[in-house]
Each structure stands twice: as structure tokens, then as C-alpha cells.
Amino acid sequence: MEKYLYIALFAPLVSSLFAALFTATPKKQFVGIVASLLIFSAFVASTILLTHVLGGGEIVHVELMTWMETGNLYIPFGFVVDEISITMMMVVTLVSTIVHIYSIGYMDHDTGFNRFFSYLSAFVFSMMILVMSDNFAGLFIGWEGVGLCSWLLIGFWYHKESATWAANEAFIMNRVADLGMLIGIFLVFWNTGTLQYDGAFAAMANLDTETLTWIGIFLFIGAMGKSAQFPLHTWLADAMEGPTPVSALIHAATMVTAGVYLVVRSNELYALIPNVGLFIASLGAFVAIFAATMALVNRDIKRVIAYSTLSQLGYMFAAAGLGAYWVALFHLMAHAFFKALLFLGGGNVMHALSNELDPFKMGGLGKTMKGTMIMMTLASVALAGIFPLAGFFSKDLILEVAFVDHHFIIYTVLLLTAGLTAFYSFRIIALIFHGEDRHTALGFHPHEAYKFMLVAMSPLLILAIIAGFTFKMPYFEMVTQLLPATEYHVHSQVAYWIMTIGTQLFVIASIFFAYKKYMSPSIKVPDGTSKMENSFAYKLLINQYYIPYFYEEYLVKPYRELSTILWEKVDQKIVDATVDGIAGLIHATGENTRDMQSGNLSTMLKWMVAGTIVLLSLAVVFGLSVRYSGEITTILSGLGV
Amino acid sequence: MMEIGLNHYLVLSTILFTIGLVGVMRRKNLLLLFFATEILLNAVNVAFAAISHYYGDLTGQMFAFFVIAIAASELAVGLGLLILWHKRHGSIDLDTMTSMRG
Amino acid sequence: MFEAIAFYLFAFLTIAMFYITVTTSQALYALSALAAGMIFISAFFFILGADFLGAAQIIVYTGAVMALYAFGMMFFDTTRDVKEKQGNEFIVVGFATFAAVLIVAIFAAPLVSTNMTAFYPMVEDAGNTQQVGMVLFTKYLIPFEVAAVMLLVAMVAGIVLAGKKMDKSLTLMNAEEIELLDASANTKVLS
Numbered sequence: 030m031e032k033y034l035y036i037a038l039f040a041p042l043v044s045s046l047f048a049a050l051f052t053a054t055p056k057k058q059f060v061g062i063v064a065s066l067l068i069f070s071a072f073v074a075s076t077i078l079l080t081h082v083l084g085g086g087e088i089v090h091v092e093l094m095t096w097m098e099t100g101n102l103y104i105p106f107g108f109v110v111d112e113i114s115i116t117m118m119m120v121v122t123l124v125s126t127i128v129h130i131y132s133i134g135y136m137d138h139d140t141g142f143n144r145f146f147s148y149l150s151a152f153v154f155s156m157m158i159l160v161m162s163d164n165f166a167g168l169f170i171g172w173e174g175v176g177l178c179s180w181l182l183i184g185f186w187y188h189k190e191s192a193t194w195a196a197n198e199a200f201i202m203n204r205v206a207d208l209g210m211l212i213g214i215f216l217v218f219w220n221t222g223t224l225q226y227d228g229a230f231a232a233m234a235n236l237d238t239e240t241l242t243w244i245g246i247f248l249f250i251g252a253m254g255k256s257a258q259f260p261l262h263t264w265l266a267d268a269m270e271g272p273t274p275v276s277a278l279i280h281a282a283t284m285v286t287a288g289v290y291l292v293v294r295s296n297e298l299y300a301l302i303p304n305v306g307l308f309i310a311s312l313g314a315f316v317a318i319f320a321a322t323m324a325l326v327n328r329d330i331k332r333v334i335a336y337s338t339l340s341q342l343g344y345m346f347a348a349a350g351l352g353a354y355w356v357a358l359f360h361l362m363a364h365a366f367f368k369a370l371l372f373l374g375g376g377n378v379m380h381a382l383s384n385e386l387d388p389f390k391m392g393g394l395g396k397t398m399k400g401t402m403i404m405m406t407l408a409s410v411a412l413a414g415i416f417p418l419a420g421f422f423s424k425d426l427i428l429e430v431a432f433v434d435h436h437f438i439i440y441t442v443l444l445l446t447a448g449l450t451a452f453y454s455f456r457i458i459a460l461i462f463h464g465e466d467r468h469t470a471l472g473f474h475p476h477e478a479y480k481f482m483l484v485a486m487s488p489l490l491i492l493a494i495i496a497g498f499t500f501k502m503p504y505f506e507m508v509t510q511l512l513p514a515t516e517y518h519v520h521s522q523v524a525y526w527i528m529t530i531g532t533q534l535f536v537i538a539s540i541f542f543a544y545k546k547y548m549s550p551s552i553k554v555p556d557g558t559s560k561m562e563n564s565f566a567y568k569l570l571i572n573q574y575y576i577p578y579f580y581e582e583y584l585v586k587p588y589r590e591l592s593t594i595l596w597e598k599v600d601q602k603i604v605d606a607t608v609d610g611i612a613g614l615i616h617a618t619g620e621n622t623r624d625m626q627s628g629n630l631s632t633m634l635k636w637m638v639a640g641t642i643v644l645l646s647l648a649v650v651f652g653l654s655v656r657y658s659g660e661i662t663t664i665l666s667g668l669g670v
Numbered sequence: 671m672m673e674i675g676l677n678h679y680l681v682l683s684t685i686l687f688t689i690g691l692v693g694v695m696r697r698k699n700l701l702l703l704f705f706a707t708e709i710l711l712n713a714v715n716v717a718f719a720a721i722s723h724y725y726g727d728l729t730g731q732m733f734a735f736f737v738i739a740i741a742a743s744e745l746a747v748g749l750g751l752l753i754l755w756h757k758r759h760g761s762i763d764l765d766t767m768t769s770m771r772g
Numbered sequence: 773m774f775e776a777i778a779f780y781l782f783a784f785l786t787i788a789m790f791y792i793t794v795t796t797s798q799a800l801y802a803l804s805a806l807a808a809g810m811i812f813i814s815a816f817f818f819i820l821g822a823d824f825l826g827a828a829q830i831i832v833y834t835g836a837v838m839a840l841y842a843f844g845m846m847f848f849d850t851t852r853d854v855k856e857k858q859g860n861e862f863i864v865v866g867f868a869t870f871a872a873v874l875i876v877a878i879f880a881a882p883l884v885s886t887n888m889t890a891f892y893p894m895v896e897d898a899g900n901t902q903q904v905g906m907v908l909f910t911k912y913l914i915p916f917e918v919a920a921v922m923l924l925v926a927m928v929a930g931i932v933l934a935g936k937k938m939d940k941s942l943t944l945m946n947a948e949e950i951e952l953l954d955a956s957a958n959t960k961v962l963s
Contacts, residue, residue: 628768635695638867645874652878674779679816682783684876686790691868693794696861701799701841701848705806708837709790712813715829717876723820726893728907731822732915735908738832739919743926745837749844750933756847 030081030089034110036074037118038157040067041125045150048143056142061133064146068129068153072122075115082115083507090163097166104224109163112511116358116504117160117290120365121283123488125153128278130485131373134478135274135380145185145272152178156283160290165214165224168291172210172255175284176203182279183271195267202264206254213247220244230297238302245298245305248291256288256342259316263577265339266323269331273376276331281338281372282365289345289361296354296512303352307436310350314431314442317343319574321449325456326570328555329386330375333457337412338368340446344427347439353430354512359504360423367411367419367493373486374405378461381475382468388460389554390471395462397475400483402462404490409458411493413451413536422497425532432528444532451536455543464548679720686713700752700762704745711741778819786812799845807838823900 044067048060078089089110097104110118129149136142155178159171177200184196218224220240221232233241252258257265268280279285292299292309299306317340324336341364349357379386381398395402407418414420424447431440468475477483505514561567572578625636654661690713693706715734722730756762789809793802810833817826898906908916945953 630764630767631695631698635864635867638691638695638871642867642871642874645871645878648878649874674776678779679820680876682786682816684872685787687872687875688865688868689787689790689794691871692865695864695868697794699799701845702794702802704841705793705802708806708833709793709809712810712833715825716813716816719817719820719822719825722822728893728903731825731904732907732912734822734825735828735904736915736919738828739923742832742837743922745840746926746930747933749840750930752844753847753934762848 030078030086030110031091033074033077033081034089034091034108034161037071037078037122038108038154038161040071040074041150041153041157043067045147045154048147048150051143052147054143056140058133060143061129061136061146064150065126065129065133068122068126068150071153071157072119072126075118075122078110079115079119082110082112083503101222102218104164104166106167107163107225108161108167109226110161112508113290113294113358114160116362116508117286118157120286120362121153121156121160123492124282124365124369125149125156125278127369127485127489128274128373131277131376131482132272132274134482134485135376136272137479139272141185145182148178148181148185149275149278152182152279152284156287159287163226165217165226165229168294169210169214172207172251172287175279175287176200176207176255179203179268179279179284182275183268185271185275189270192270195264195270199264199268202261203254206251206261209247209249209254210251213244213249213251216240216244216247226294230295233298233301241298241302242305245295245302248295248298249305249309252288252291253312254288255291256285256346257339258288258312258342258346259319260576262316262320262339263573263580266332266335266573269329269335273331273372273379276335277369277372277376280335281368285338285342286345286361286365289342289349289357292346292349293354293358293512296349296352299349300352300513306350306352308350310347310431310436310439313343313346313348313350314439314446315343316340317347317446318442318449319343321446321453323570323573324453325449326567328389328571330378330388330457330461331372331386333388333453334368334371334375337371337450337454338364340450341368341412343446344424344443347443348427348430351430351434351436351439352513353427353515355505355508355514356423356426356430358508358512359501360427362500362504363411363419363423363493363496366489366496367408370404370408370486370489370493371412373482373489374401374408377401377478377482378405378475380478382473385468385471385473387554388457389467389552390473391461391468392464392552393462393466394468394475398462398477400477402458404483404486406458406462407490408493409454412454413540414447414532415536416533417498419493419496421533422501425529428532429528444535447532448535448539451539452543455540456547459544459547460552463544464552465550467552467554676720676724680717683713683717683720686716689713698764700755700764703764704748704752707744708741711737775819778815782812782815782819785809786816799848803838803841803845806841807834810834810838821900824904 044064047067048064051057051060081089091108093106093108095103096106129146132145132149136145139145152175155171155174157171159168159175162168162171180196180200183199184193186192214224217229220236221229223229223232233244254261265280265285269276271280299309320336320339320343324333324340327333327336341360345357345360345364348354348360377398378391378394378401381394381401382391385391411418411420414424428440428443428447431437431443555562569575625632627633687710690706690709693709694703697703697706715737718730718734718737720730722728722734752762755767759766786809789805789812792805793809796802796805811830813833814826814829817823817829
């Protein structure tokens, strides 16, 4: 089994290095194909490992080599395949295989084709390290690796200023959060003396609650940054500047869920500190509704889907915070399938309309893009949580968890969010595919994406449909080998049915409302004059609660002013002036003594004699002072020096 | 005054060396410059021989021999270069040699 | 007594000859005065009992060096007055005096102040030449051989430098001229 572990881990690295060989050359089709094949081999290896784990086999645990060994510190490059990491491995390799194949078509006309595959595979490699590592240090390497690749990919079109800005924003915000994470890891080592998961968690049971709380908080700060939880959420929406396959892979399915993975992986820690868990759940619920409201009015397909991702991450944290780790992981998996599908469908639409993102300028695309329409509609149905698609099983489970644990505020918030989710999902579906044709007037001539792209997306479609009712019980069996096996059942049968059917009816009502509102022929491209657009609520939402504005005004601008002052006053007046002064002095000396080098031998001989005299005088002076050092000291001390 | 000691020879050597240095500095003709360097070497030889005599040690004389040998080699190479320069430029004036101008 | 007379006489003559050497504007005068100065220098060696050194001085300097200079001068236009651009004479003489005094002070100071013991003392019952030979071929054998090699090298260098074709510089010529040179060299070999 170790062989398959290494294949799963290193095939993406090989793929990345292979593609990197061609980064400076024009587009080569085979680069994309080879990269896709290598990622696919990683997927196959993961599948074999999955059957091994499902068959009740031993946990595969390898130690590649020692990384650090000094004093008490021992950190190996260790990798583990257990029930948690295999879930993540399957999600990562499956989605990335599909995204790789999809990208062959999507990046077809891009000059950075080869470079794109290099970055994408490097991301997969980092993500595999993140999820497979058996210690916090390895996790941190992968954590930083995915951050770097995310930066590279968001800023992939580096000639666009908005893209580089978004990349830097994402990177810097993640660094802020990573500091917290790093402190958390230090605390773990300080208090338990090891960074291995098993050793560290075993030692944590003996620590006092206060220490554990601090560890939990700091680790969660890292998770907040990576999973874009409030208040570090602004980067995720801006990250949509990157190519759409990147948004599908990194900013929907895999990287942003790393925070959830961290909390699930540290379940033994968070089980000991239920207060922090409750805080995580509350924050998750808040982010769920907070992001969903922002998605209601946004006029950018990708941003709407991004906010939806944020909202779903909130769900996952709510579940994880309440102790239902396996539910969080299950929702993570299901979400990866339908959200990646939604993004890739959005990519098709964008591609068809020359990167137009405003759904108000589309309308009636269902006629020309039938395949994409079906896929996106089904993905939205899954996202909304309609029976029997994947979202129903994972999302309603979270609602149940909140209900059963008597956290009724969280339950209400999440329920409300479910309605909002359905509304905004079908708002864009209705605007894009149905209603009046508004795009022809704007000069767009849409066309369906390549056939193989649609074929590549189909596994996601199938999974989005069936993942719920086929996987739920086997997955529960498997993952609870490692995670607390809490079954969540509403005690009274009647209440259960009322809840379920009520939720379904509420969601379906939202969908119909969205269709009714946005399919009407009177929909125009908003021009800022309608009554709704001038209402306070709309302005608040379209400006993302003025949080980016707040950051810009109260964090970025003062920092920039401080930097300017330091630059002008300290750097230019003191540091630069000193350096320039030294340089000027040397330059002036050289300029003045240049005349010595007249090239005339006679003059040079005179200088030579002068130099000899100076050196000889020095020799005499020092020789005398050494010889008469005793006398000189006496005289000087007599003078009182 | 009548008794000649080491100091007399050293003073003589100093005077000769001074004359040599003056020559080195003021001569503009390369050939005459060589003459001046020969004077420098001879001045040093006198000092060596005198010290050797007054301390009863042969080392000074040995050094004087080697100085003579070096002077001879220097002359051979220097004169060769001098002839070469004269062939190429038709002049052995020091002021014409300014290719090292910085 | 006679030693003192001889010293002062030869000191005066040497200084006068060398003074002429560095001040005269006639290259021939300078050469002659230098040769005379060299011979007077050898007189000091004889006074100091370094007979072999004195003989070597006369043979090497007056015989070989001066003859070589005389030959060298045949290449140059020596009848013409040597043009001297006069700089500040005071600075030149001041520099020279100061430097000379310093050098002598440095080398003589340890001799005067401490009682040195001889490394290779004079042997009482042997002549100067014999003594020199004994030291030169025992303690100074390797420097002696190195000096011999150096003289050989200098000889080869002198011949090559003054020889033919050395008046052309490959670095100062352009490509065509070098080609022309090569071509002429080849034809000479062939013809």
C-alpha cells in the first residue's frame, strides 16, 4: 500500500515539474494531457487506498525520512492515510483530475497554457502534503504551499492589475492568519513536546483547559484565514479574478476547506474545549447567513458562487463546532462535487460570452447551452438541498445537528440561510438561462463549450446527484472509525418529518420565488435608477457591508501613510542620506585624485617616491613607538591621560 | 675626523642614494633614467660592503653580489624594451608614454 | 691616515661623477661620468677589504653594463641635447633627501643601537676571495643558482626583445594587417 501512497503524493509533483519544463515555450497540448494523466494516476492510487481502508485494512503510515532532529524536537516527513485523510485525498484528486481535463479546453487560447498546468499540479501536490501529513509541521508546509499556489493562480493573468491586487490580498490575509496558526503549533509543541498528531492529541488530555483554549483559538485563527471566515473573508470574493478552473478547484472544492479539515483533524482537541467549539459553530452560522445575503444582490456570477462557497463553509464550521465532525466532513465532500460543477458551468458561460460576468446581460442562454444549463441547474438543486440530491443529505444533517443539540438560534439562522441559498442560486440560473434574450443585443454570440469539457464534468454531476443517498451510510461506517460516532436523530418521528418536509417546502418556495421574479420579461440591465437599487439594504449588500471599504479606509490607508512617512523621513533622510554621503565622499576622492593617473611615467615616479616616504615614515614612527612604549606610557600618564 | 667609521660610509651612501633619486625624478629620457637607477643600486652596495666590513660578516658582501646580478638582468631586459619602444615610436621620451592614463 | 685621505678623495670623486650623470644634458657625458663613478665605487670596496666584490664591480659594471649601454645608445639619437622639463627642483631634491635619510636610518638604526653578532664571520687566515667562495658555495648556494637562472632568463629576454619582428604589436593591429603578416610569413617559409 505504501507504493500507492507515494504515487498519490508524488505524481502531482512530477506533473508540475514536467509542465514547468515547458513554461517558457508556446502552448503544447501534450503538456495538459500528460499532467491530467499523472493527476489521474494519483486519483487511481487514492481509490486503491480507499478500497484498502474500506476493507478494514490497517492505517497506512509511512515515514519518508527525518526532517529535523535536534534535542527534543523530532519532525519526520511522515504521511498517514486514515479515514479522514483518504476522504480529502479522494475529493482533491477527483476534482483536480476533472479540473485538469476541463482546463485543457478552458485555457485553450491562453498563452500561459503550460505554466497554468505547472501551477495547478503544484497546488495538488501541496494539498496532498497538507492532508496526508501526520504532523503539524508537515501540515504547515502544505498549508503554505497551497497559499503560494493560490497566489500564483489568482494572479495568473498578472498583466491585469486587479488580478495581482487580488492575489496579494489573498496572500497577505492568509499570512496574517498563518501567524495565528504558527503560534498555535508552537503552543502545541511547547505543551506536549511533539508535533505528531497521535502523540500531541494523546498528551492534550492532561493539559489544563486554559492552555487548550489558547491552542484551539490560535489554530482556528489559521483555519479562519484559509477558509475565509469573517473577518478575513474579503479575499475569497476577490480571488475570483483568477481563471475559473482555479476558482473551482482551489476556491471552492479543496483549499478553502483546509480550515475545516484542520478542525476535524484536531477533533480530539476541540472535544476538550466545547466553549471554543460553540464559538466556531456560532461564527460558522453567522458567516453562512452573512455571505448568503451578500450573494443575493451581487451582479457577478463567480462572486455569487464564491459567496455561496463562503456560506457553505459556514455550514461546515457550524457542524464541526457542534462536534459533528463526520457531518462536516461529509458536507465538505458533497459540497466539493456540486460547487466545483457549478463553477465549471459558470466557466462555460463566461467562455461563451467572452468573459462577461454580469448575469443581467445574459438571459435565454438555455437554448444554445443546453448541457451547461442542465449541469448548473442540477448543481444548484443539489446546493439548495432538494431530495434526493447530495445537498439534502449533508446540509439537512447539519440542520438536524443544530436542532438536536438544542442550539435553536443556530438552527434558525441556518434554516433561513438554506432559503437564501436556494433563492440566490436560482436567481443566477434564471437570469443566465431563462427569460428574455438580452445578450444578442449586446453583441455576444454564445456557443457551447467543447464536448470533452462537458464529459469531464459529468462525473461531478453524477456524484452531485448520488453522493447523498449512496454514500451516507457507508461513509458514516468508515469515518467513525476515527471520529466520534454520534448519530443525530430527532427523537420524535413526527417532529422529524415536519422539519424535513418544512425545510423542503421552504426551499422549493424560495426557488419558485426566484424563478418568478427573474424570469419576467421586464428584467433589464440595472442602471442604478430603480427604487430597489437605491434602498439602504441593497446598497449595504452590494457594498459587502462596507467591510472592504472599512479595511481600505482604516487599515490600508493609515498603513500606507505611515509607510510614506517612514520612507520620506527615515529612509530617505537618514538611511539613504548616509549611504549617499559615503558614496559621494568616495566619488569625490576618486574624482580629485584622478589627476594622479596622468599616465606620465615621470609623474608616477614622483608619486612612487612620495608613497615610499609616507610608508617609511609610518614604519619609523611605529618602530619608535614600539621601542619606547614604556616611556611613552609614562609620559602620557604623567600628563594625566 | 681622520678615523673613518661606519657612519662615514653610511653618510656617503645616503648622499649617493639622494643623487640617484633626484635623477629618477627629474630625468625625462628613459636611458638616463636607467643610469639613475644604477646609481641607486651602487649606493646601496657601498652601504652593504661597509657594514660587512665593520661587523666582520660576509653576508653584506653576498647581498652586494646578488644586487649586482639583479642590476645586470634588469639592464638586459630594460635595454631590450627600450630598443623595442624606440623602434616602434621613434622616441624614448618619458612624456610620450601616456597609454596608462587613467 | 691614508685610509681617510683615500675615502675623502674617492667620496668627492664619486659624488661629483654621479652628480654629472644626473644633471648633464649630454647623454654621452652622462654615460662616461657613470662609468667613472662605477670605477670609483670599486675603490671603496678595495678600501673595505672586499677585494672580490671590487673586482666584480669593475668587470660587471664597467666592462659589461657600460658596454651594453654604449651599444644601446647607438640605436638612439644621442648627439641631440636631452630636453629636460624642469619641475619644482626643490620638491624633487627634498623628496629624495628625505627618502634616503629615512631608508638609511631604518636600516642603520638596529646596527648602531645593538651589538650584532656575525652570522658568517671572516676567517682570519684566508683571503677575501677564498672566504667569499666558501660562503657563496655553502650557505648561499641556492640563491646563487637562482641568480644564475635569472641571468639566463634576462639574456633570453634581451635577445628576444631586441630581435626582429618585435616592433609589430598584434594587439595594436587590425585583422587585415595580421592576415597580411601571416601571409608574408608563409611565403618566406615556402620560398
